Amino acid sequence: xxxxxxxxxxxxxxxxxxxxxxxxxxxxxxxxxxxxxxxxxxxxxxxxxxxxxxxxxxxxxxxxxxxxxxxxxxxxxxxxxxxxxxxxxxxxxxxxxxxxxxxxxxxxxxxxxxxxxxxxxxxxxxxxxxxxxxxxxxxxxxxxxxxxxxxxxxxxxxxxxxxxxxxxxxxxxxxxxxxxxxxxxxxxxxxxxxxxxxxxxxxxxxxxxxxxxxxxxxxxxxxxx
Amino acid sequence: xxxxxxxxxxxxxxxxxxxxxxxxxxxxxxxxxxxxxxxxxxxxxxxxxxxxxxxxxxxxxxxxxxxxxxxxxxxxxxxxxxxxxxxxxxxxxxxxxxxxxxxxxxxxxxxxxxxxxxxxxxxxxxxxxxxxxxxxxxxxxxxxxxxxxxxxxxxxxxxxxxxxxxxxxxxxxxxxxxxxxxxxxxxxxxxxxxxxxxxxxxxxxxxxxxxxxxxxxxxxxxxxxxxxxxxxxx
Amino acid sequence: xxxxxxxxxxxxxxxxxxxxxxxxxxxxxxxxxxxxxxxxxxxxxxxxxxxxxxxxxxxxxxxxxxxxxxxxxxxxxxxxxxxxxxxxxxxxxxxxxxxxxxxxxxxxxxxxxxxxxxxxxxxxxxxxxxxxxxxxxxxxxxxxxxxxxxxxxxxxxxxxxxxxxxxxxxxxxxxxxxxxxxxxxxxxxxxxxxxxxxxxxxxxxxxxxxxxxxxxxxxxxxxxxxxxxxxxxxxx
Numbered sequence: 001x002x003x004x005x006x007x008x009x010x011x012x013x014x015x016x017x018x019x020x021x022x023x024x025x026x027x028x029x030x031x032x033x034x035x036x037x038x039x040x041x042x043x044x045x046x047x048x049x050x051x052x053x054x055x056x057x058x059x060x061x062x063x064x065x066x067x068x069x070x071x072x073x074x075x076x077x078x079x080x081x082x083x084x085x086x087x088x089x090x091x092x093x094x095x096x097x098x099x100x101x102x103x104x105x106x107x108x109x110x111x112x113x114x115x116x117x118x119x120x121x122x123x124x125x126x127x128x129x130x131x132x133x134x135x136x137x138x139x140x141x142x143x144x145x146x147x148x149x150x151x152x153x154x155x156x157x158x159x160x161x162x163x164x165x166x167x168x169x170x171x172x173x174x175x176x177x178x179x180x181x182x183x184x185x186x187x188x189x190x191x192x193x194x195x196x197x198x199x200x201x202x203x204x205x206x207x208x209x210x211x212x213x214x215x216x217x218x219x220x221x222x223x224x225x
Numbered sequence: 226x227x228x229x230x231x232x233x234x235x236x237x238x239x240x241x242x243x244x245x246x247x248x249x250x251x252x253x254x255x256x257x258x259x260x261x262x263x264x265x266x267x268x269x270x271x272x273x274x275x276x277x278x279x280x281x282x283x284x285x286x287x288x289x290x291x292x293x294x295x296x297x298x299x300x301x302x303x304x305x306x307x308x309x310x311x312x313x314x315x316x317x318x319x320x321x322x323x324x325x326x327x328x329x330x331x332x333x334x335x336x337x338x339x340x341x342x343x344x345x346x347x348x349x350x351x352x353x354x355x356x357x358x359x360x361x362x363x364x365x366x367x368x369x370x371x372x373x374x375x376x377x378x379x380x381x382x383x384x385x386x387x388x389x390x391x392x393x394x395x396x397x398x399x400x401x402x403x404x405x406x407x408x409x410x411x412x413x414x415x416x417x418x419x420x421x422x423x424x425x426x427x428x429x430x431x432x433x434x435x436x437x438x439x440x441x442x443x444x445x446x447x448x449x450x451x452x453x454x455x456x457x458x459x
Numbered sequence: 460x461x462x463x464x465x466x467x468x469x470x471x472x473x474x475x476x477x478x479x480x481x482x483x484x485x486x487x488x489x490x491x492x493x494x495x496x497x498x499x500x501x502x503x504x505x506x507x508x509x510x511x512x513x514x515x516x517x518x519x520x521x522x523x524x525x526x527x528x529x530x531x532x533x534x535x536x537x538x539x540x541x542x543x544x545x546x547x548x549x550x551x552x553x554x555x556x557x558x559x560x561x562x563x564x565x566x567x568x569x570x571x572x573x574x575x576x577x578x579x580x581x582x583x584x585x586x587x588x589x590x591x592x593x594x595x596x597x598x599x600x601x602x603x604x605x606x607x608x609x610x611x612x613x614x615x616x617x618x619x620x621x622x623x624x625x626x627x628x629x630x631x632x633x634x635x636x637x638x639x640x641x642x643x644x645x646x647x648x649x650x651x652x653x654x655x656x657x658x659x660x661x662x663x664x665x666x667x668x669x670x671x672x673x674x675x676x677x678x679x680x681x682x683x684x685x686x687x688x689x690x691x692x693x694x695x
Contacts (some may be wrong), residue, residue: 009560013546020548081542085603088510088538089561090530151378155371159361169354169375172347179343214378221295221374224510224527364471366514 003095010086010099015106017076028069028111035061036118045123054119055186059141059178061115062108063171066145069111070104071153071166078157093220097150101215105146112138112145116185129188133197137188140204141181144211148173151215154222173211180204231438239431245424252417260414266330269323271417275425276320277345283313283429284348287355288380291373300444303369306376307359308436310352312429317349351379460486462507462525462611462642466516469502469666476502478666479516484611484659489633489643491657491674493650495686498663500646501615507644508536508613520611534562537604541616543596544603547589551575551599554588555606562607574602577635579628593620601632611642618649630656650679662686 018025039057077083086096116138120128128134148170156166184200253271260267290306293299324342325335336342355372362368410418462484469477476499484490494500505511507518509527518525525532545554552571559566575581580598583591588599597620604612614633618626633643633656647653653660654674662670664687 006561009557013549013557016553017546017548076546076548080547081540081544082546083544084510084540084542085538085544085558086561088508088533088536089558090534090563091561092530155358155375158367158371159358160363161357161361165354165357165361168350168357172350172354173378173381175347176344210381211378214381218295218374218377220528221370366470 003092003098006091006095007099007102010091010096011102011106014073014076014100014103018103018107021076024069024072025107025110028065028107029114031065031068032061032111032115033118035064036115036122039119040122050123051125051189052186054123054125055189056178056182057119058112058115058185059182061119062112062142062145063174063178065111065115066108066149066174067167067170070108070146070149071156071163071170073100073104073150073153074157087223093223094216096223097216097219098212101146101150101212104150105143108142108146108149109138112142125189127191129191133188133194134185137181137184137197137201137204140201140208141177143208144177144204145174147208147211147215148177151211151219151222154219158222177204177207180207228438228441231434231441235431235434235436235438237431238427238434242424242426242428242431245420245427247424249417249421249424252420257413257417258411263331266327269327271421273320273323273327274418275422276316276323278422279316279425279429280313280320280345280349282426283309283316283433284352284380286433287313287352287376291376294369294373295377300369301441303373304437304440304444305433306373307440308433310355310376311436312433314349314352314356316425316429317345317352321346321349348379351375355379460610460640460642461519461521462644463519464503464507464513464516465519467503467506467513467518468515469499469506469511470514471502476666477506477513480663480666480668482507482661482668482671484642484644486640486642487637488659489637489645489657491653491660492644492646492663493648493653493660493682493686494663497665498686499666500663502666503661503663504613504615504644504646508538509533534607535610537607537609537612539597539601539604539612539614539617541619543600545588545596545599548587550585550587551580551591552584554599555603558603559606564607571606574605575599577605578602578632594622594625597621598625598628601629605632605636609641611644612636614643614645614647616647617645618647618652626652650682654679654682 036057039061043053074083077086087093116128116134152166152169155169156162159165180200180203184197184204187197187200249271253268257268257271259265260270286309287306290302290309294302294306328337329335355375358375359368359372362371464480464482467477467480467482468475478499480499480503482490482492482503492500492503502511506513507525509518509525509529509532512527520532520535527533545551546557549557552568555571555574556566559571564570572581572584575584578598578601580595580602583595583599588596591599597617601617612633617629621629630652633645636643637658645653645657654677657674659672660670660674660677660682661668662682670682
């Protein structure tokens with residue numbers, strides 16, 4: 001219960017900081033909308049199977065936005081050395097990780113939704129299928145993205161390679177998420193029955209829960225000096 | 226283990242491994258019958274499968290040694306993890322180059338986005354990340370710890386490989402050796418495969434022991450130099 | 460109440476920051492740590508606070524081994540460093556409330572104002588931290604370190620950026636903390652101020668302890684030569 005309260009405090013603090021500065025969110029929004037625009041003008045939609053393509057692009061855009069934005073979750077902590085003081089409180093490292101991840105997840109969820117609406121609008125998909133089903137796919141997918149982005153954001157934060165390292169570490173782990181996410185999203189766009197979608201969704205949940213547990217347990221090894 | 230013993234054991238294992246691989250190559254070229262449907266190219270199987278097995282053995286060892294390092298903080302576990310990771314990358318490269326050569330003839334393409342293949346490539350890149358993390362930390366102690374974390378996190382991908390193969394239709398050949406009803410492979414083919422498999426495993430274990438002893442010796446040398454220059458025992 | 464480091468050795472790669480340092484600090488005492496740059500002062504502080512595990516040696520508090528991984532230990536210590544460690548886009552009271560909630564200490568407005576009054580910063584309670592002067596931020600950082608009433612206070616270059624008034628206030632707070640029987644470990648380059656404030660001092664050079672003793676009757680001239688020839692040359 002105490003862990004949950006700590007996690008909530010950290011997440012609320014991060015979200016409050018994000019809303020006040022807004023710079024990271026704004027950059028992610030601009031990135032997503034502009035990417036959707038560029039994809040739409042650069043692809044000749046007349047000769048492509050658009051629905052499958054849009055599904056892939058939604059997940060790819062989100063993945064790149066996560067790498068560019070969510071990986072920077074620790075920048076506000078390091079600006080004036082605040083994280084050192086957070087680590088010196090009795091809060092468990094797992095609670096810190098879950099709090100940071102929860103705040104990141106809100107951003108990733110928002111960005112995924114934006115990517116979805118921007119791409120379906122720009123690529124003129126009139127009936128994208130039941131939104132609740134899309135939500136059921138995005139939920140575990142975005143949790144997996146947020147967990148991995150937050151965890152390895154901390155690792156690359158320490159590295160002299162900085163931002164260059166983050167995609168090398170996260171992409172191999174996240175490609176399965178993008179693969180199963182895009183498969184499920186494209187099947188919804190193609191109006192396939194839920195039975196064909198539930199398999200990839202189960203996989204996404206397995207990844208989300210597995211990586212959240214691994215991240216919570218392992219975070220103490222990358223949090224402290 | 227005593228360093229000298231590790232070195233001698235490494236040399237011995239690697240030598241026996243090389244001899245077994247040479248024998249396996251002789252069997253592949255002159256002895257084993259040609260497979261009916263794929264023809265002569267199927268002989269790559271005797272290199273590809275043992276390389277894949279060795280890669281997974283190596284990456285499994287990295288994960289276990291890294292877990293031990295995080296748990297106990299013992300430098301020997303980290304030395305073992307590096308030694309295994311280097312072996313894993315080399316044998317992984319053999320697997321990932323021999324596979325497409327076989328695929329080009331068998332499936333008509335060098336590369337196909339088949340789940341097992343894709344996830345193996347991703348795992349290989351994860352271990353490349355392992356070395357990047359190690360080398361890019363200002364404090365080497367932190368580099369070791371972070372790399373161990375990457376290895377443990379990355380090893381989570383191994384069960385996903387298995388799951389993805391069973392969930393999705395695959396171009397990959399079905400298992401022909403380890404099956405509940407016994408192997409369906411021709412006995413000569415099985416003998417060649419097992420010889421090659423044994424050779425690769427022994428070569429890897431030999432190289433692993435040698436690399437481990439070199440890593441351990443270099444750390445001891447570094448510590449001794451430190452002692453000499455500072456007068457403080459490490 | 461005794462904090463004790465025995466045979467502390469710390470490496471950063473091929474650099475040895477601490478080379479077998481023994482140090483102790485008692486309640487009712489301010490311990491000053493002096494030394495030239497790269498002498499190992501901050502590493503010693505991080506090791507004593509449990510933030511960094513020593514490569515060799517141990518830290519003890521009242522005879523029990525200290526571990527940074529132990530939440531109960533972290534609840535007993537406070538830290539002020541030269542980086543204030545505050546969130547610029549939160550107000551002072553939001554910053555303090557956040558850290559109070561993590562410390563499990565009362566985060567009511569009255570409690571926060573009381574701590575801010577101790578460091579003469581109550582008037583900035585609702586100001587955004589980013590627009591405060593360096594000295595004001597340092598006072599808020601000190602207030603944050605006192606929120607949970609720690610038994611041991613670690614200070615790493617706390618006088619950096621403080622005006623004379625701020626320095627005097629900080630000295631008053633530290634003396635009050637000493638009177639309460641707490642341990643204060645103060646790392647500083649400001650030798651005259653450190654000598655005036657501390658009861659005992661440790662001088663480090665190249666990761667080794669070159670002096671450990673009371674500050675009474677010591678002058679700056681007694682300490683500086685211990686820093687080595689290069690430091691004396693730089694000063695001149």
